[in-house]
Amino acid sequence: MARVEFRNIKKSFGDVDVVKQFNFIVEDGEFVVFLGPSGCGKSTTLRMLAGLETITAGEIFIDDKLMNKVDAKDRDLAMVFQSYALYPHMTVYENIAFALKLKGFSKPAIDAEVQKAASMLELTPLLDRKPKELSGGQRQRVAMGRAMVRTPKVFLFDEPLSNLDAKLRGLMREEIKQLHKELKTTTIYVTHDQIEAMTLADRIVILKDGYVAQVGTPTEVFQRPTSKFVAQFIGSQAMNMLDATLIKQEDEYFIALGDTHIPLPERFKARASRNLALHLGIRPTDVHLRAEQIDHDRIMPIPATIKDKELLGASILLKTEVAGQELIAETHTAELESDHATLYLDLDAIHLFDVLSEKSLAS
The missing domain is CATH 3.40.50.300 (P-loop containing nucleotide triphosphate hydrolases)
Known part of the structure; x- marks a missing residue:
């Protein structure tokens, strides 16, 4: 050795x-x-x-x-x-x-x-x-x-x-x-x-x-x-990347994703900056159809339009549109009554990357 x-x-x-x-x-x-x-x-x-x-x-x-x-x-x-x-x-x-x-x-x-x-x-x-x-x-x-x-x-x-x-x-x-x-x-x-x-x-x-x-x-x-490149390179399904902006309202930071404002998780606050352009990353397995699929209360509901389904065998890829951008969810059920659905993001599993440096905001 x-x-x-x-x-x-x-x-x-x-x-x-x-x-x-x-x-x-x-x-x-x-x-x-x-x-x-x-x-x-x-x-x-x-x-x-x-x-x-x-x-x-x-x-x-x-x-x-x-x-x-x-x-x-x-x-x-x-x-x-x-x-x-x-x-x-x-x-x-x-x-x-x-x-x-x-x-x-x-x-x-x-x-x-x-x-x-x-x-x-x-x-x-x-x-x-x-x-x-x-x-x-x-x-x-x-x-x-x-x-x-x-x-x-x-x-x-x-x-x-x-x-x-x-x-x-x-x-x-x-x-x-x-x-x-x-x-x-x-x-x-x-x-x-x-x-x-x-x-x-x-x-x-x-x-x-x-x-x-x-x-x-x-x-x-x-x-x-630690970077957008690594986030998207690692994972059998590529991590979703959505364009977003960091905004500040009444001394609190939020991630603006279209009309949805997501409270900024604590781990990102040390590097927070008003009006910072972001890539919001989340893996398809951390996007859920039901809130109870997430075992804690750090959940964000978000409206989505279902565009397509892809059967993988043991799971299903749902191709959706959120705030005019594609968001893919990997699920084990396809119980959908219409083309419109509420998706639930696991806030403990989101990643934020500075658009210019592509580096993670996580401390």
């Missing part, structure tokens, strides 16, 4: 700055996910740690040892790629054993390590097969086994599940999580899939345009996003 530190890391390709400023510490034994859209710099940062990309500026340390000029093969890291990168002419056994053979391990030692990894990953019946005879999930497990037997200081995963179907991705997520629980090896995992990030990570580093947008546990980034 190892502690990894990134200090003022930057990466440019010609005139294009891909990673503009990256500072972060991965603690010993921690599972950290780099999450963000394509082009945000997450894979490039991982490749700089692995020694596969040169660093334009800054320093990378593993256990307080500077890595900038250390060859990739000497960094004691193991990387699992999206493309599996298996040797097609070798069997599963030979693919897993290859790195150990290069290190000069004895045949009994190699066999013991390969059998151990194969058992953990349920590959024992497949050891004599070639990669072309395996499914995508089996190939990915072989790639993981090859990384495991090296007993590296750090595991690096670069979008390893992107080529798999949805069901197989779910199974592989469970295997990776169990693997980390058993081995307790420091792990950095790159993905654009927020479900992978939320289910796997101890902490998530959300990147945007080469910068760190937010760092936190899955619960923290979901419940307390």
